[in-house]
Amino acid sequence: MTEIADPSALAGRPARAPRRSPTDLPFTFVDHGLVEALAAGRLEPAWLLEDRLAALALFEALPVEGSQLYTPYVDLRAASLEGAAPYTMTGSAGATTAQGLPDGVAGLLDLREDGVAVVAISDAARTAGVRLVTLGELVATDDTLARELLAGGSLVPVDEKLAQLSRAAWSQGVLVSVPAGVRLEQPIVVRWAVGAPRTMIGRTLIVLGDGAEASVVEEIVTSDVVVPGAQALLCATTEIRLGAHARLAMASLQETGPDQIVFQQRRADIGEAADLRWALAQLGARLVRSRVDNVLAGDRSTVEQTEIVFGSDEQFHDLTSYTRHVGRDTTGQLLSKGVLMDRARTYMKGLIQIEKTAIGTDSFLGEFGMNLSKAARAVAIPSLEIDQPDCRRAAHSSSVGPIDETQLFYLESRGIPPDDARKFIVLGFLEPVVARVPLAEAQDRLREALEAKWDAGAAAAGAASAA
Amino acid sequence: MTSTRDLVQDERDQYAFHDDIVYLAQTKRGLTRDTVEEISRFKDEPDWMLQYRLRAYEHFLKRKMPTWGGRLADIDLDKIVYYRKPSEREEKSWDDVPEKIKATFEKLGIPEAERKFLAGVGAQYDSEVVYHSVREELTKIGVVFMGTDQALKEYPEIFRTYFGTVVPAEDNKFAALNAAVWSGGSFVYVPKGVEVPLPLQAYFRINGENTGQFERTLIVVDEGAKVHYIEGCTAPIYATDSLHAAVVEVVALAGSKVRYTTIQNWSNDVYNLVTKRAHAYANSHVEWIDANTGSRLTMKYPAIYLRGEGASADVISVAVAGRGQHQDTGAKAVHLAPNTTSRIVSKSVSKDGGRATYRGQLKVAPGATGVTASVRCDALMLDDQSRSDTYPYIDIQEDDTTMTHEATVGKVSAEQVFYLMSRGLTENEATNLIVQGFLEVFTKELPMEYAIEFNRLVKLEMEGSLG
Numbered sequence: 001m002t003e004i005a006d007p008s009a010l011a012g013r014p015a016r017a018p019r020r021s022p023t024d025l026p027f028t029f030v031d032h033g034l035v036e037a038l039a040a041g042r043l044e045p046a047w048l049l050e051d052r053l054a055a056l057a058l059f060e061a062l063p064v065e066g067s068q069l070y071t072p073y074v075d076l077r078a079a080s081l082e083g084a085a086p087y088t089m090t091g092s093a094g095a096t097t098a099q100g101l102p103d104g105v106a107g108l109l110d111l112r113e114d115g116v117a118v119v120a121i122s123d124a125a126r127t128a129g130v131r132l133v134t135l136g137e138l139v140a141t142d143d144t145l146a147r148e149l150l151a152g153g154s155l156v157p158v159d160e161k162l163a164q165l166s167r168a169a170w171s172q173g174v175l176v177s178v179p180a181g182v183r184l185e186q187p188i189v190v191r192w193a194v195g196a197p198r199t200m201i202g203r204t205l206i207v208l209g210d211g212a213e214a215s216v217v218e219e220i221v222t223s224d225v226v227v228p229g230a231q232a233l234l235c236a237t238t239e240i241r242l243g244a245h246a247r248l249a250m251a252s253l254q255e256t257g258p259d260q261i262v263f264q265q266r267r268a269d270i271g272e273a274a275d276l277r278w279a280l281a282q283l284g285a286r287l288v289r290s291r292v293d294n295v296l297a298g299d300r301s302t303v304e305q306t307e308i309v310f311g312s313d314e315q316f317h318d319l320t321s322y323t324r325h326v327g328r329d330t331t332g333q334l335l336s337k338g339v340l341m342d343r344a345r346t347y348m349k350g351l352i353q354i355e356k357t358a359i360g361t362d363s364f365l366g367e368f369g370m371n372l373s374k375a376a377r378a379v380a381i382p383s384l385e386i387d388q389p390d391c392r393r394a395a396h397s398s399s400v401g402p403i404d405e406t407q408l409f410y411l412e413s414r415g416i417p418p419d420d421a422r423k424f425i426v427l428g429f430l431e432p433v434v435a436r437v438p439l440a441e442a443q444d445r446l447r448e449a450l451e452a453k454w455d456a457g458a459a460a461a462g463a464a465s466a467a
Numbered sequence: 468m469t470s471t472r473d474l475v476q477d478e479r480d481q482y483a484f485h486d487d488i489v490y491l492a493q494t495k496r497g498l499t500r501d502t503v504e505e506i507s508r509f510k511d512e513p514d515w516m517l518q519y520r521l522r523a524y525e526h527f528l529k530r531k532m533p534t535w536g537g538r539l540a541d542i543d544l545d546k547i548v549y550y551r552k553p554s555e556r557e558e559k560s561w562d563d564v565p566e567k568i569k570a571t572f573e574k575l576g577i578p579e580a581e582r583k584f585l586a587g588v589g590a591q592y593d594s595e596v597v598y599h600s601v602r603e604e605l606t607k608i609g610v611v612f613m614g615t616d617q618a619l620k621e622y623p624e625i626f627r628t629y630f631g632t633v634v635p636a637e638d639n640k641f642a643a644l645n646a647a648v649w650s651g652g653s654f655v656y657v658p659k660g661v662e663v664p665l666p667l668q669a670y671f672r673i674n675g676e677n678t679g680q681f682e683r684t685l686i687v688v689d690e691g692a693k694v695h696y697i698e699g700c701t702a703p704i705y706a707t708d709s710l711h712a713a714v715v716e717v718v719a720l721a722g723s724k725v726r727y728t729t730i731q732n733w734s735n736d737v738y739n740l741v742t743k744r745a746h747a748y749a750n751s752h753v754e755w756i757d758a759n760t761g762s763r764l765t766m767k768y769p770a771i772y773l774r775g776e777g778a779s780a781d782v783i784s785v786a787v788a789g790r791g792q793h794q795d796t797g798a799k800a801v802h803l804a805p806n807t808t809s810r811i812v813s814k815s816v817s818k819d820g821g822r823a824t825y826r827g828q829l830k831v832a833p834g835a836t837g838v839t840a841s842v843r844c845d846a847l848m849l850d851d852q853s854r855s856d857t858y859p860y861i862d863i864q865e866d867d868t869t870m871t872h873e874a875t876v877g878k879v880s881a882e883q884v885f886y887l888m889s890r891g892l893t894e895n896e897a898t899n900l901i902v903q904g905f906l907e908v909f910t911k912e913l914p915m916e917y918a919i920e921f922n923r924l925v926k927l928e929m930e931g932s933l934g
Contacts, residue, residue, distance in 0.1 A: 068535040069858055356851060371866040374833065382872070384857040389848030389878035398872040400863040 026079035041089040055168035062161035086199040091115030106186035107132040113198040135173025155239040163265035172202040180209030187215040193223035197230035208246035215249040215438035222257040240268035249438040256284035264290040272298030278305040279436035296330035308433040311344030320349040325358035332363040340376035362392040369400040493551035523636035523646030530640040537764040611656040618654030633716035641712040652682035657692040668697040688723040699730040717745035726754040732761035739765040749775030770799035773807035785909040788821030797827035806837040818849035824856040844874040
């Protein structure tokens with residue numbers, strides 16, 4: 001394994017960096033040199049280097065926030081990643097077998113900053129034609145499909161700087177593909193683990209053929225490589241293509257440590273009568289900047305997106321979703337909920353766009369915040385841009401408030417102690433996303449993580465009030 | 468046979484007139500430091516005002532054009548006449564107003580309105596207040612209602628205490644422009660405990676091609692006092708663009724009540740870029756009642772800064788965007804003190820390719836505990852060439868805020884139209900009635916005469932769409 005951490009790159013810099021503006025990137029290591037080194041180290045074909053360089057040009061040209069609506073709300077100052085350069089070569093796992101596959105799971109791909117820990121797929125899934133491979137493997141073994149999926153930028157939004165960063169400099173990647181008509185009963189698990197002071201840049205491609213059904217659980221965690229006081233970065237895309245009548249349940253649980261920076265860009269193109277269900281949970285990290293683009297291209301396509309944030313300490317979760325209705329009679333149902341303790345900040349920004357072609361749209365966006373501390377800050381910007389009035393529904397709703405006193409009173413009147421009552425209400429507020437995680441084991445773990453986070457916060461609050 | 472449409476056209480023509488006025492003094496086209504000095508010299512102002520104007524001018528030069536909101540690229544700042552004075556001195560009574568100008572106001576119906584029940588008239592013709600009558604009763608109870616220029620001379624102390632404190636010259640590019648070249652507008656001072664029994668009204672008109680109108684209104688309502696101020700505008704139609712950049716400052720001292728009503732009906736070549744803001748002190752109540760039917764582009768977000776405990780605010784904002792129009796309007800409530808309340812209701816109608824945008828901000832600053840806030844936005848689209856957008860910004864930094872926001876977009880329901888047609892109405896009449904009903908939340912807050920006029924304006928807008 002080689003790495004590109006090059007101290008000379010930093011030599012020309014002044015001893016004390018000037019005060020950073022909120023939109024300054026927290027690193028300078030993504031450049032032509034890094035991209036060339038990645039392509040060379042991985043022995044990639046020329047077309048892929050070309051694609052990476054095209055993305056690099058976009059990355060360099062674009063502002064961090066492309067939408068005028070949100071420019072005042074960019075703040076990357078919590079991140080400091082100068083010393084966290086990515087690896088340019090990563091190790092790969094052995095042959096893909098059913099070895100090491102947990103119960104109840106159809107496939108597992110476990111990625112670390114420096115390599116692939118596990119790739120495993122059940123015999124049943126393999127026989128059905130399901131593929132679970134790293135992108136490196138795909139490029140090496142199936143140039144035609146790799147080109148089809150990656151060349152020209154795939155689904156990476158052309159106006160998103162951080163997505164173009166992933167496209168330019170990815171070192172890890174996953175392809176999940178399910179052939180037409182195949183229904184995968186058990187979920188596929190993809191795990192991303194990175195520790196400080198490292199950067200992992202990756203891509204996840206999910207392709208479902210016509211009538212295919214699948215579920216994917218993504219886990220984002222901190223690896224065991226951790227240098228105290230240093231930060232780590234995960235910058236990753238998720239690119240989803242759903243064929244006609246395909247159904248995908250996609251869950252993502254982000255439970256990294258307090259020194260983690262996470263940049264996520266997800267985009268789904270949803271075909272005719274296809275159905276996508278997102279369950280997104282943000283618990284960890286110091287700073288998260290996430291964007292989801294749902295493109296309801298096919299007639300009668302639907303998307304349901306349920307997203308929760310549980311923030312504490314200095315955590316800052318900056319979440320944006322775009323729902324674009326293009327086909328006829330499409331449905332969007334988006335729900336974001338945030339619970340904020342301590343000095344946590346959560347920005348929930350959502351835009352519903354109904355294009356002229358999107359007759360019969362039903363679209364709803366809800367953003368709800370619960371501030372549990374005086375220093376917490378919740379920002380909700382639920383927006384609508386509508387070019388076609390012939391809608392079934394186009395609405396958004398948002399609210400921010402404290403714990404509901406009437407609910408509290410009701411529970412207390414039933415003999416539940418106040419602290420327990422508060423806990424029930426908060427966990428109940430966040431439960432919708434838990435219920436939508438398509439893997440029982442992951443559901444349990446998420447519930448435990450939420451509870452542990454509440455207990456830690458309550459304990460800290462108790463200690464503070466006792467002091 | 469005279470069709471209904473011709474009658475409507477006639478009625479419309481009544482508002483689209485332009486009298487040939489001999490201007491006694493006007494500045495050259497374009498804005499330079501000399502223009503600013505010249506304006507101040509014309510007005511024989513104290514030095515501090517000249518210095519204030521010059522500082523604002525410098526800031527205007529430095530400030531970039533806003534890149535959000537509507538299209539401002541077509542404004543040619545060099546073509547505008549920044550000051551013109553239609554007659555030498557301010558007139559005290561109606562009889563002294565020049566005949567030509569009086570004829571214009573006749574068409575607008577001001578004298579009738581005054582005779583009936585309106586308390587005072589501050590009528591602005593081009594850039595100067597030419598006519599100002601204050602009823603004796605008002606003078607008796609100590610209410611000051613006069614042109615802003617006159618107030619600078621006659622009430623220098625109150626003027627200097629409050630001028631520019633609510634909207635600083637540095638607030639935004641167009642507030643800076645106004646501060647540099649302001650002329651005309653109304654000044655109102657209501658002494659402690661005085662309730663002004665009837666609405667004060669001012670009619671504004673732009674006349675003269677490319678005449679900028681930069682009026683400056685300052686309303687100071689002392690403790691426990693109460694006033695309702697009304698402004699309405701009509702303007703002649705011209706082929707090239709006109710700019711209207713007004714600033715309105717309202718100071719609502721402890722326990723006072725202020726209502727500010729606007730009916731904006733500029734001709735469709737006017738850029739209406741207005742900064743309106745109120746400071747609401749303890750237990751005061753401020754209302755912005757704002758309607759926008761005219762102009763090419765309006766960017767206006769009446770704001771209330773709730774600075775004193777127990778202050779409350781209501782904003783009712785309606786907009787009608789027809790062919791070639793963009794109404795980018797909304798409201799802003801900034802809660803800076805405990806137990807403050809705000810309620811924002813916005814209604815917009817877009818048709819014939821017009822674009823109606825709601826843009827609002829709701830902010831609860833740290834320390835502002837016990838805040839209750841609500842925002843409600845409804846949009847009606849009458850055809851699929853039109854566009855409707857909703858961009859609410861909600862930023863809550865306190866844990867016991869109760870905030871709700873709702874927005875819906877829809878079209879006129881076919882069932883309602885069918886029902887009304889079954890009762891003998893034509894389709895146009897039915898649609899017109901539904902639109903008027905939709906906007907009723909605004910209309911019902913108006914004095915009767917204004918309500919009639921507003922309904923007529925809406926009807927004209929609606930009829931215009933049938934051609």
